[in-house]
Amino acid sequence: MAQATNNFNNSTQIGQGGYGKVYKVILADGSIVAIKRALEGLLQGEKEFLTEIELLSRVHHRNLVALMGYCEEEGEQVLS
Numbered sequence: 115m116a117q118a119t120n121n122f123n124n125s126t127q128i129g130q131g132g133y134g135k136v137y138k139v140i141l142a143d144g145s146i147v148a149i150k151r152a153l154e155g156l157l158q159g160e161k162e163f164l165t166e167i168e169l170l171s172r173v174h175h176r177n178l179v180a181l182m183g184y185c186e187e188e189g190e191q192v193l194s
């Protein structure tokens with residue numbers, strides 16, 4: 115994900131929410147995804163953010179974005 119966003123470069127940023135920055139990425143297969151990078155520590159303690167992840171992973175609707183997955187490595191927590 116760091117590579118896809120050019121190491122989370124500002125030029126790929128499309129938004130900012132209460133939980134962190136959002137980046138636009140075009141994957142190798144041509145699909146366009148939004149990558150949300152959580153502020154450090156959120157996945158451990160922020161119940162509302164965890165609920166958002168859990169709900170998006172279970173609910174599928176044409177009016178909701180689909181959660182593709184998330185990763186956590188060396189203090190970085192990212193979902194798309």
Ligand SMILES: Nc1ncnc2c1ncn2[C@@H]1O[C@H](COP(=O)(O)OP(=O)(O)OP(=O)(O)O)[C@@H](O)[C@H]1O
Pocket residue numbers: 128129130131132133134135136148150179
């Ligand atoms: N799937 C997406 N496609 C396009 N833009 C997006 C997408 N998700 C988020 N954004 C952009 O990033 C911004 C921040 O999104 P995010 O979901 O992190 O926060 P929010 O829900 O807008 O606010 P808060 O976190 O305070 O509730 C949005 O306002 C929007 O501009």
